[in-house]
Amino acid sequence: MFINGRFTTGAARETISVINPATEEILDEVPRGTAEDINTAVTAAKTAFATWKRIPAWERAGMLHEVANKIQAHAAELIRLLTQEEGKPFVENEEEVFWTYDTFHYYAELGRHERGRFIPPGDPDQINFVIKEPYGVVGCIVPWNYPLLLLAWKLAPALAAGNTVVIKPSEYTPLTTLRLAAVAFDHLPPGVVNIVTGYGPETGEPLVRHPDVPMIAFTGSVATGQRIASLAAPMMKKLHFELGGKDPMVIAPDVVVETAVAGVAYAGLINAGQVCTSTERVYVHESLYGRFSEELADFVGSLRLGNGLDPQTDVGPMLRNHFREKVEGQIAEAVNSGAQVLVGGKRPSYLPHGFFLEPAVLINVNHDMTIMREETFGPVLPIMPYRDFDEAIQLANDTQFGLGASLMTHDARLVKRFFEEVKAGTIWINDPLTDNFAGPFGGMKMTGGGRELGQEGLDEFYEVKHVHWDVEGKRKPYWYPYGQKTAE
Template sequence: MTLTDIEPFTVQRPAAGQDPSAEVPPAGHFIGGSFVPGSGADTIDVVDPATENVIAQVPAGTAADVDAAVEAALAAQKSWGATTPKERSEVLARIANIIEANRESLELLESANTGKPRAVVEDDVSSTIDTFRFMAGACRTLTSLAGGDYATGHTSVILREAVGVVGVITPWNYPLLMAAWKVAPILAAGNSVVLKPSEQTPLSTLKLAELVAGQIPDGIFNVVTGHGRTVGQRLAEHPAIALVALTGSVVSGQAVAETAARTVKRVHLELGGKAPVVVFPDADLAAAAAGVRNAGFWNAGQDCGAACRVLVHESVAEEFTRLLVQEVSTLAVGAPGAGDGVEIGPMISRPHFERVRAALAEAKAAGLHAAIGGNVLQGPGYFIEPTVFSNVPAGADIASHEIFGPVVTVETFGSTEEAITRANETPYGLSASVWTRDSALSLNVPKALDFGTVWVNSHLVLACEVPWGGFKGSGYGRDLSLYALDDFSRTKHVMINHGA
């Protein structure tokens, strides 16, 4: 296949879109087990990014709304924190069952709110269910240092306790799933939650609240909608919140950490990424190209672990780029209701669409070559062509900064040492992948890469049993696995003097 053989990208659109209005949850904040009106009059439009239509309005929360939610969470946590792991496990399993029983309505709402294709929302909901089920079991398996006499005449016991009320701020790219990644281990550890969803994508989180109302103890799960500068700020500064957990941008993480420091509260941050994909000359190039197609463009590239920066050995760069362009040319762009074949949806919002468009324009102005794509798509909705920039020079801005769209860059390297150095140059440290058949490289290179997750011959494969989180500018703390339960609990040492 040559570039002249590639058909131009077009946006597939449904003949008639599904109406999500019947699934829209009640307007209001979810506090103490029920929906309540906001204390202010301002509202926020929730927009379908595939059509640009307003599909709902939610309250623009205030500090007073956060205070009310924290009060409810504090009251509920006292009894919730005293429950046994078995009792908490049963509640988490109940949440998983409720989600599974209502997955179609959650998928419809998530698609309408985010523009995600069917395959992506189905995976999101399935992973959400699995997260709650895993944590339902994990909370019954926690272990600590064995009790014993570590000082003469004194017996030590290590207790694992809840931290209290946890403030959570979730992003727009995986609204329901990122809520689950936080809420499940937080509840499993015996804490209560006050959650602020992204003002752009609050609907699936509010729907979850509607579904679990009356099915779980009132007050352990609270949702306050609104802007980060108001609701997020109050969560970070509230003296009764013991820990604040955020998935979002580096700028948001910095603001939360700075504010939280004033009350010396713990912070759990999962921030941005610019994942390098290091392709060695012995790699299966076809598999690597297919891997980048899937992991670079999943959720339209709006993923902090996306395989967006390829570093390929100079001896195979031309062949790899040809294979990658061929793979990317088969991606189908469209609105969620256009059919199961759609793989690439829109950018989440007009401002984000403009940011990605500006990045493409800047790359072209710098003389970079788009081997495929590189343009916006006309019509309603915030659609960008799947794009691959080839022969990108070291240090290029588009290969250094997180674009968060369907854009992959391809650079070359000449030696293993150069590949490692270049891969580590990014200020982020969330994830990376290595593609090679060489067993020594597959063991040694991941050790040298400064990223929290390194895949070998795959990319963006996740499991609830293993941790997810980054280094450097990508934040600290771990989601998923038993490590998340560690992060959302605290240890207490009790030493009993029996030698007197």
């Protein structure tokens, strides 16, 4: 753990083993944190906040740029460790680390751009302005699939806004977060950034319940988000959520099939499908359905599974066996209901160790099947045909989630209808899963309403205060007593 500027085992009496999902070997162990450790970390963060919030924005910006530069300088080490503890291919982790340090660069500059605005007063003798202020101690609960990236999307804007932070990383992937503290946070004032490792009920819940933590930023499942909301509601905490997804991709009849196949495979199988914005439902115009399904199956079947450290690997392992079993269960239920597996869906015999699952392509699926309704979070691409674009939009919207949605087409009329009528936080046209530092990322419906990246991502970590100042300070004719005014 990293608390008040130093590494410590805190009050932990046990450890948590961190496993390489490609080999099932133990990489290292971290302290099994407790509520006492959370309290110590929050106390340190609360103490640091008193000074950190008053540091000039330009000075905080310099420190955030230094975080970014240090991450970049240690990129090779972090990429390797990230590949070992999380499993996705090295090249995908190169992208994650790049996005991590560039997020700090981005918010370093955005955070010193402005702190509020002046607004027109109601009287010539008055001044009105709006101030953006930090909340205080922010609790960041970070998932395992992108442990550095999704941390940076919370931590960088939180710090830029003047907050201090207590981080609870996933118990599956805490090592790169701790290494980040060692190589990139060492110049920050003690207590500004704190990390407590542990399990959700033992550290996450105490963090949410703590009276000195007014804001929680969380990425994860809907069920956990609902649990956090129920704990935070009595204290009226600010909640910043990005929850589950079941993203659709619609393939219009005008596409180049080879291009669309490659795009669908990337969108659905990056990080073995363990991405909140993975394409988990594919809708293909009926005129292309047969050809597209066959070519996608051939393409997916040619991808290479393996250890992410192998440069030839396209798809790495799933994180743990119980996640793999969940995906296998959805496939089995779909097959029992009439779906057909064109390729994949099995454990590769040539990889006896690790939590590998061959990427699968399914046809003959429908919306009565779990695999088309609930988040899969695994390497599966189920395909349905549609008759016309009205039906495609109806199918895309037929979900409780609203994180992202993709469309492959060169027809501008279809593009306009799609981004206007599909209810999702991000709409991708011909380039799925590509983010933009200045473009807000987040969901609608059950995905939660939080936003990361862009100005919106910074504003999430501010409270807004309106200041009304009457400079002259004269007595007003509309004050008490009313009777005197009536008599006059």
